[in-house]
Amino acid sequence: MKQKNRSRVIACLLSGVLLLGTMSGCGSTETGKQEESKQTSAASQNASESSTEESVSEDKTPVYPLEGGTKLTMAMVENTVVSQRFENLMETPFGKAWQEATGVEIEILQVADNEAMNLIFAGGELPDLIWWNFDGYAGGASKAIKDKIIEPLNDYMEYAPDLQAVFDSKEAWSKGCKTNDGDIIGAPFLRGDDYLLTYTGMIIRQDWLDDLGLDAPQTPDELYDVLKAFKEKKGADVPFSTRTYQLQTIAVENGLFTSPFGLPKADWYQKDGVVHYGYAEKEYKDALAYLNKLYTDGLLDPNFQTNDDNTFRANIMNGNAGLVIDMVGGGMGTMLKTMEDDPSFDVAGLRSLVKNRGDIPMCTQYNNSVTGTYVVMTPTCKNKEVAAKFLNYGYTEAGHMLFNFGIEGTSYTMVDGYPTYSDYIMNNPDGLTKVEAMVEYTKAYDVGPFVQDRRYQEQYSNLPQQQAALSAWSDTDAAKYAMPSLTIPEEYLSEYSSLMGDIKTYISEMFIKYVTGLESLDTFESEYLNTLKSMGVDRAIEIKQKALDSFNAR
Amino acid sequence: MRNDKKSFGKRLGRDLKKYSGVYIMVLPVVIFYLLFCYKPMYGILIAFKDFSPAAGILGSDWVGFRYFKEFFHSYYFTRILKNTLVISLTSIIVGFPMPIIFALLLNEIKNQKFKRITQTISYMPHFISLVVVCSMIKMFTASNGFITYILSFFGGQDYSLLTRPGYFLPIYVLSGIWQEIGWGSIIYLAALSGIDQELYEAARIDGAGRWKQTLHVTLPGISGTIIIMLLLRIGNIMNVGHEKILLLYNPGIYETADVISTFVYRKGLQDYQWGYSTAVGIFNSIINFTVVMVFNKISKKVSEVSLW
Numbered sequence: 001m002k003q004k005n006r007s008r009v010i011a012c013l014l015s016g017v018l019l020l021g022t023m024s025g026c027g028s029t030e031t032g033k034q035e036e037s038k039q040t041s042a043a044s045q046n047a048s049e050s051s052t053e054e055s056v057s058e059d060k061t062p063v064y065p066l067e068g069g070t071k072l073t074m075a076m077v078e079n080t081v082v083s084q085r086f087e088n089l090m091e092t093p094f095g096k097a098w099q100e101a102t103g104v105e106i107e108i109l110q111v112a113d114n115e116a117m118n119l120i121f122a123g124g125e126l127p128d129l130i131w132w133n134f135d136g137y138a139g140g141a142s143k144a145i146k147d148k149i150i151e152p153l154n155d156y157m158e159y160a161p162d163l164q165a166v167f168d169s170k171e172a173w174s175k176g177c178k179t180n181d182g183d184i185i186g187a188p189f190l191r192g193d194d195y196l197l198t199y200t201g202m203i204i205r206q207d208w209l210d211d212l213g214l215d216a217p218q219t220p221d222e223l224y225d226v227l228k229a230f231k232e233k234k235g236a237d238v239p240f241s242t243r244t245y246q247l248q249t250i251a252v253e254n255g256l257f258t259s260p261f262g263l264p265k266a267d268w269y270q271k272d273g274v275v276h277y278g279y280a281e282k283e284y285k286d287a288l289a290y291l292n293k294l295y296t297d298g299l300l301d302p303n304f305q306t307n308d309d310n311t312f313r314a315n316i317m318n319g320n321a322g323l324v325i326d327m328v329g330g331g332m333g334t335m336l337k338t339m340e341d342d343p344s345f346d347v348a349g350l351r352s353l354v355k356n357r358g359d360i361p362m363c364t365q366y367n368n369s370v371t372g373t374y375v376v377m378t379p380t381c382k383n384k385e386v387a388a389k390f391l392n393y394g395y396t397e398a399g400h401m402l403f404n405f406g407i408e409g410t411s412y413t414m415v416d417g418y419p420t421y422s423d424y425i426m427n428n429p430d431g432l433t434k435v436e437a438m439v440e441y442t443k444a445y446d447v448g449p450f451v452q453d454r455r456y457q458e459q460y461s462n463l464p465q466q467q468a469a470l471s472a473w474s475d476t477d478a479a480k481y482a483m484p485s486l487t488i489p490e491e492y493l494s495e496y497s498s499l500m501g502d503i504k505t506y507i508s509e510m511f512i513k514y515v516t517g518l519e520s521l522d523t524f525e526s527e528y529l530n531t532l533k534s535m536g537v538d539r540a541i542e543i544k545q546k547a548l549d550s551f552n553a554r
Numbered sequence: 555m556r557n558d559k560k561s562f563g564k565r566l567g568r569d570l571k572k573y574s575g576v577y578i579m580v581l582p583v584v585i586f587y588l589l590f591c592y593k594p595m596y597g598i599l600i601a602f603k604d605f606s607p608a609a610g611i612l613g614s615d616w617v618g619f620r621y622f623k624e625f626f627h628s629y630y631f632t633r634i635l636k637n638t639l640v641i642s643l644t645s646i647i648v649g650f651p652m653p654i655i656f657a658l659l660l661n662e663i664k665n666q667k668f669k670r671i672t673q674t675i676s677y678m679p680h681f682i683s684l685v686v687v688c689s690m691i692k693m694f695t696a697s698n699g700f701i702t703y704i705l706s707f708f709g710g711q712d713y714s715l716l717t718r719p720g721y722f723l724p725i726y727v728l729s730g731i732w733q734e735i736g737w738g739s740i741i742y743l744a745a746l747s748g749i750d751q752e753l754y755e756a757a758r759i760d761g762a763g764r765w766k767q768t769l770h771v772t773l774p775g776i777s778g779t780i781i782i783m784l785l786l787r788i789g790n791i792m793n794v795g796h797e798k799i800l801l802l803y804n805p806g807i808y809e810t811a812d813v814i815s816t817f818v819y820r821k822g823l824q825d826y827q828w829g830y831s832t833a834v835g836i837f838n839s840i841i842n843f844t845v846v847m848v849f850n851k852i853s854k855k856v857s858e859v860s861l862w
Binding site for chain 2: 007008011012014015122124138139143147244302303305306494497498501502504505506508509511512513516518535
């Protein structure tokens with residue numbers, strides 16, 4: 001009898017332990033949810049307390065710091081550069097300064113990635129503000145508005161006069177930040193100058209050019225001869241070393257190599273309001289033929305399909321390559337820093353190729369100044385007027401300086417009217433890189449509810465080679481051909497995305513096949529273009545045209 | 555016999571009283587399955603809806619079989635289905651016997667120390683992270699990698715092996731065998747130790763050499779384990795691990811490397827197509843389940859072993 005009882009007790013204990021084990025799976029989310037609801041209810045309590053005070057004053061123009069001690073919750077995706085050293089953005093000196101200047105306390109709801117952000121919406125309890133790029137939401141920002149996740153700012157613009165001034169200053173901005181229905185999505189991150197839109201391009205060993213007495217190549221034939229010289233006279237195994245991403249997405253899709261053949265770029269572009277898709281045009285064949293020639297003659301790295309970024313950077317630094325495609329900061333900056341002890345090593349930026357020497361190239365890597373990242377208000381935000389005033393801060397003079405340069409005296413000083421980053425940022429005593437130091441005091445290196453200032457990039461990429469590269473790369477007509485930030489009208493969205501799914505797979509595959517010669521370019525018209533047509537590329541172009549027309553009509 | 559006539563409910567009641575400890579022990583497991591495996595099944599509805607996280611599953615619009623149709627009508631449907639089945643079946647046909655053979659060979663080793671060292675070394679690849687393994691594969695098969703170098707003595711190629719569609723299948727299957735052969739042999743070694751030694755003696759007396767002993771004593775002895783492992787393996791026939799393929803493939807070899815899960819992954823990246831990927835997931839599960847059912851029935855008829 002005793003034995004039976006004992007084994008019963010043990011059985012009960014064991015099953016208790018197992019039960020606890022299974023419950024641990026849902027434990028964290030449950031407590032997380034409890035905390036969330038505590039936070040939001042606390043925030044809404046504070047907000048409702050102060051809203052009664054605010055409605056008494058009825059002053060629409062924001063005066064900072066705002067009175068009333070409002071507390072707002074804001075959801076954002078974790079930025080790993082920030083979270084390496086700080087719990088979240090509000091714990092940085094920048095975050096604290098932002099809250100102090102506006103008089104609004106912000107509680108951050110940090111999520112790991114875009115998927116986690118989507119789960120916040122599924123949870124039902126929305127925070128007051130969301131800092132996000134809604135391209136991560138199925139259907140984009142306009143669907144999010146329809147799904148009652150975003151509250152358009154239209155009715156609250158009177159509380160955000162500085163943001164309104166920003167919209168008024170540039171038509172592309174006021175149109176680009178609205179949906180096709182005219183809803184203002186939120187407080188946008190805007191790149192304030194064309195100078196900030198290009199930061200990737202061709203990088204070439206300048207010291208090799210000097211040694212060989214060659215000019216910077218401008219045409220495809222000149223580049224061919226230079227690469228050949230690199231191979232024969234400098235012993236470069238893979239004179240042009242790169243990766244599929246840089247080769248296809250940057251060089252071809254963004255038009256670094258396509259101007260000489262009469263194609264602005266292989267991606268979507270517009271010419272006088274008419275939409276084109278470069279990948280479906282016959283001039284694309286000539287660009288492919290050129291790359292194929294480089295590949296067959298051993299000038300293009302045969303491992304480009306399996307390389308990663310570090311491979312080609314290593315190649316150009318140790319002399320295996322003379323040309324890469326990379327970014328001004330992370331690429332060129334890193335190379336120059338790593339090789340600073342080698343007096344002979346030097347790199348320079350190369351302009352997009354042209355047909356005849358002296359021509360201006362049509363395109364280059366050129367981002368949209370409207371980036372698609374916004375801080376939006378949600379319909380459940382309890383104090384929308386204060387929220388709108390809060391969002392407005394980044395566009396005021398003081399806010400602009402805070403977001404771009406940080407705290408005067410600590411992270412920057414005004415030298416002859418030019419905001420100059422301090423030594424803490426440019427030459428950090430603890431060996432922090434510029435970005436790591438900037439993380440504490442500004443948001444210029446990332447995104448946010450403000451307009452990015454070109455003087456950030458002028459100092460971030462301050463080496464003479466970097467400055468020269470930025471000039472060379474942006475010497476193009478890219479602005480003429482660029483597509484604005486479009487929204488595909490909702491009724492065509494699923495048709496468009498299912499067409500583009502197959503089309504993009506086919507294009508990527510055929511790109512590799514044509515460049516490596518696995519498929520002969522003789523089949524370009526007969527097979528490639530015809531297959532694209534049968535996949536519905538014309539319909540996709542038609543839909544994109546509708547989107548562009550809606551945009552222009554806004 | 556009187557027990558049979560009593561109702562199920564009454565029998566259950568008596569069982570509960572008599573073996574209450576056992577039932578309590580299994581209770582957490584049952585709850586686990588109900589909560590984490592059965593309850594989420596209602597998410598299948600997502601495949602038939604234009605899912606929006608804000609509206610929730612019930613609040614989203616119903617679209618019926620749209621995503622299934624989209625999937626079946628895709629230009630690449632036949633290709634990705636073919637690749638999925640080819641990669642999966644080849645992995646099973648070539649890869650499944652390997653741990654068994656390895657276990658049999660290990661079993662023959664007389665020197666215990668050598669046997670244990672070999673076993674431990676063979677387990678190690680299993681613990682290497684997939685990302686590291688794929689980086690290694692990419693390096694070794696690059697145009698200047700050592701595998702390419704060795705192969706060049708037989709063929710004369712000097713290009714990265716992962717750029718030719720024909721090489722993908724062997725690279726995928728062989729690297730999988732290398733990684734799992736040690737770990738996979740554990741269960742067979744355990745089964746081998748369960749074979750009655752007297753059977754071997756009897757076979758030796760009857761004049762059987764080592765090979766005949768293996769055929770007639772060892773293999774039948776572990777056949778139960780082999781069949782169960784095979785059934786479980788077949789139940790995953792459509793789930794070709796997309797992480798490994800994602801890490802190894804590139805657009806140039808889509809024609810043999812692009813499988814259902816990688817195609818849907820790319821599509822999902824573009825527009826967070828919850829409904830589409832759920833629909834494809836259901837398609838996979840239905841095929842997996844059908845295949846397991848069929849093989850289970852065959853297994854029942856042919857041998858005494860089956861999953862249920």
